[in-house]
Amino acid sequence: MSLVTSQVRADDxxxxxxxxxxxxxxxxxxxxxxxxSLNNPGARVSFTLAHESGFVALAELTTVSDKQYLNSDKYNLLLAGGYRFGDPEAWHYGLGLAAEFFPGGKYKAPSRFDFQNFVPTDVKSTNYDGQFAVLELGYGALEGRIATVISKTYRGANTSGVCGTMMLYMNDPTDALKCYARGDHDSRGSMLYDLDYKYELSSAAALKLHAGYQQLKNFSEANFYDYGVGVVYRLGGFDWGLDWVSPKTRVRELFIAQDGDHERPTDENSWVFSVSRHF
Known part of the structure; x- marks a missing residue:
């Protein structure tokens, strides 16, 4: 890994x-x-700027599927900034804010259901953009992260998106109707939890372990756990990775995307192969 370093003089x-x-x-x-990415290959480019005082800024571009993030330009932009402090070999901490954007991405769906006439009503437009407050806590190679959603929705999750998706894909609409009966809600206040551990197997190889939990405010149907285990090996200036990812969702219909005449689940267990390069 090569590092580009600049120095600025101020007050000596x-x-x-x-x-x-x-x-x-x-x-x-x-x-x-x-x-x-609808189970297809994709790419990511990350820029991380760190200051010796502990300030860190991140910009990240990632390809996504416009079958999942409707009308989007097929990429996600993540911007984050915060402050890290403590001992990297012992207890260390971080506080920050983050925002993600899906340029062009939005969908339209009913936000209410007329139970008298038995028809969905009040169609509204929702985008997938979101903002977060983030807390990090770690000890050595063990890293924990808690993010809370401070924007109106998390990736477009509201009554329109959650209840509408259940109505669209479920064979039995009972649960979707119960979802609508709770009223029109957003997902501000949702919580995202992550725990990661990296163990150095050698100077060139490492083992990675991950566990996460998504707790969506007002929509417990979308809560789920995810687990992962992987290895990364540095060879020829590249990091070669192989990960087994295993999400455990509650309502699979919320993780289905329409791809032409086919319905594609996006929550299946899978091996993910990756190669990355640091500049």
């Missing part, structure tokens, strides 16, 4: 910055264990 102090750029290709783009 020298402030050091490091910029890390990573390009990655993967057989599937997974987010919280589920596919964002």
């Amino acid at each position: 102090d020298i402030a050091s910055y490091s910029l890390d750029v990573t390009a990655k290709l993967a057989s599937d783009i997974r987010n919280r264990g589920t596919s964002d």
